[in-house]
Amino acid sequence: MSNERLNHTETVLWTGIVTDFALALCKGIAGYLSGSKALIGDALHSAANAVTLLVDRLPSLGIFGSKSSIRDKRNVSDTTEPVISILFAVLLIMGGIQIAVSAIQTMASGDLEPPTKSALLAVFISLAVNEAVFQYQCRQIKRNNDPRYEVLSADHRFALYSSLTVLIGVSLAMGGSYFEWTPLLYMDSVAALIVACLVVRKGYILIVHSVYGTLVEEKRHEHEAEFMDTIQRVHGVITIEELKVQEYGQIRHVNIEVKVTVNPRTSVLEAQEIAERIRKLLTHRFIQVTDAKVHVVPYEPGYPYKSNYDLMDNDMPTLPQ
Numbered sequence: 001m002s003n004e005r006l007n008h009t010e011t012v013l014w015t016g017i018v019t020d021f022a023l024a025l026c027k028g029i030a031g032y033l034s035g036s037k038a039l040i041g042d043a044l045h046s047a048a049n050a051v052t053l054l055v056d057r058l059p060s061l062g063i064f065g066s067k068s069s070i071r072d073k074r075n076v077s078d079t080t081e082p083v084i085s086i087l088f089a090v091l092l093i094m095g096g097i098q099i100a101v102s103a104i105q106t107m108a109s110g111d112l113e114p115p116t117k118s119a120l121l122a123v124f125i126s127l128a129v130n131e132a133v134f135q136y137q138c139r140q141i142k143r144n145n146d147p148r149y150e151v152l153s154a155d156h157r158f159a160l161y162s163s164l165t166v167l168i169g170v171s172l173a174m175g176g177s178y179f180e181w182t183p184l185l186y187m188d189s190v191a192a193l194i195v196a197c198l199v200v201r202k203g204y205i206l207i208v209h210s211v212y213g214t215l216v217e218e219k220r221h222e223h224e225a226e227f228m229d230t231i232q233r234v235h236g237v238i239t240i241e242e243l244k245v246q247e248y249g250q251i252r253h254v255n256i257e258v259k260v261t262v263n264p265r266t267s268v269l270e271a272q273e274i275a276e277r278i279r280k281l282l283t284h285r286f287i288q289v290t291d292a293k294v295h296v297v298p299y300e301p302g303y304p305y306k307s308n309y310d311l312m313d314n315d316m317p318t319l320p321q
Contacts (some may be wrong), residue, residue, distance in 0.1 A: 012136070012137050012140045012141060013053060013137075015133060015136070015137070016049075016050075016053060016133060016134075016137055016152065017050050017053045017054055018050075019129065019130070019133045020046045020047065020049045020050035020053070021046075021047065021050045023043075023046045023126050023129060023130065024043045024044070024046040024047035024050065025043070026043075026122065026125075026126070027039055027040070027042055027043035027046060027122055027123075027126055028040055028043035028044075030118055030119060030121075030122035031043055031119065031122070033116075033118060034115045034116040034117075034118045034119035034122070035113055035114075035115050035116065035119075036115035036119040036166070036170055036173075036188055036192075037099060037102055037103050037106065037188060037189060037192035038103075038115075038165070038166040038169045038170060038188050038189070038191035038192040038195055039115070039119050039122060039123065039166055039170065040099060040192070041096070041099045041103075041162075041166070041191075041192045041195035041196050041199060042123070042126070042162050042163055042165075042166045042195055044092070044095050044096065044099065044195075044199050045158075045159065045162045045195055045198055045199050045202065046126075046130075046159065046162075047092075048092045048199055048202040048203065048206075049155045049159055049202070051088045051092065051206070052155065052202065052205075052206055053155075055084065055085045055088060055206065055210070085206060085207075085209070085210035086206075086207055086210050088206065089203040089204070089206035089207040089210065090203070090207075091203075092199055092200075092202060092203035092206070093199075093200050093203035093204065095199060096196040096197070096198075096199030096200040096202075096203065097196070097200065099192055099195070099196040099199070100192070100193055100196035100197070100200075102192070103189040103190075103192035103193050103196065104189075104193070106189050107186055107189045107190075112173075112182070112185035112186065112189075113185075114173045114174045114176065114177035114185060114188070115170050115173060115174065115188055117174075119166075119170045120167070120170050120171065120174065123163060123166050123167045123170060124167075126163055127160075127163050127164075127167070130156070130159060130160075130163070131160075134152070134156045137152055138152070138153075158198060158201075158202075161198065162195050162198050165191045165194050165195055165198075166191050166195060168187070168191065169187045169188045169189075169190060169191020169192070169194075170187075170188055170191070172184045172187035172188075173185055173186075173187045173188040223245075223254075223286065223288075224243065224245055226286070227243065227245065227256060227258075227282065227286070228240055228243060230281055230282060230285055230286075231243075231258060231260065231278055231281075231282070233281075234274060234277050234278050234281060235274075235277075236262050236263070236266065236270070236274040237260045237261075237262065237274065237278070238260075238261045238262060238263065238299045239260065239261045239299065240258060240259070240260055241259040241260065241261055241297065242257075242258065242259040242295075243256070243257075243258045243259075244256070244257040244258070254286070254288045254289045254290065255289075255290065255291050255292075255293070256282055256289060256291070256292040256293070257292075257293045257295075258278065258292065258293070258294055258295070259294075259295040259296075259297060260274070260275075260278065260294065260295070260296055260297075261296075261297055261298065261299035261300075262274060262296055262297075262298065262299060263298075263299060264298035264299060264300070266296075266298075271296040272296075274294075274296060275294035275295075275296050276294075278292065278294045279292040279293075279294055
């Protein structure tokens, strides 16, 4: 059931990523053909939403190798993933600045042409598709009790702001041409400036989460008690000596580092099997857990306490005769 829920959630997220990229491509083409800089800016904003989700999916894509190699060489991936995120963010910021500069140059030149009706049609279609996909994602994610709802909701809200800004700007520019009122012809460029600011904001947030999101200090996580209960259910675990929970990324991925004790007579191979069972149980049961690092150490009860394993393995009486 956990694997099915995880796969279903991944499908929902990838639906949003593919939809955002498709909308970005369609709005970009429509904006170029209709002459609407605001619509081109909205296309870049949709691409920014897709990139944000895509960056958070990088650990599960196997970009840096197989999943086993990711866990074995975590220090390499921890360095590479923020670099790729920052690269995407810089490209977004540069694109937003370019759109803003182009809009300012258009207004300064006075060579103003209203967008064609295709721009208005593209905005309406993108709003309808975006809302339909968001409602689908909300229903599925709420059903799975996934913490990604807040992030998706915020992305959708700002995507709505961007599209509505374009809708108003394009409509006023077309109205200015129809009523021959020149000041309204500037509104498409004004809308492009506003959307460019939203794109730059998106890139900045992506940089912040890439640089600082992975460096969040360990704190008491809301699901820490559930993590500990899950670990204690693994056969062979005597005590949990240390548990560190670290969140990173905009969708609140979780890394867990745990140190458990086992019977001192446990072999190295058995200890590795216990660690692997813990790791698999945590990553399969909790969809937000992307990696779990398990340290296994011998249990040292100290006098006068003994472990259950000592009581089972030792034939000598433990009470005075």
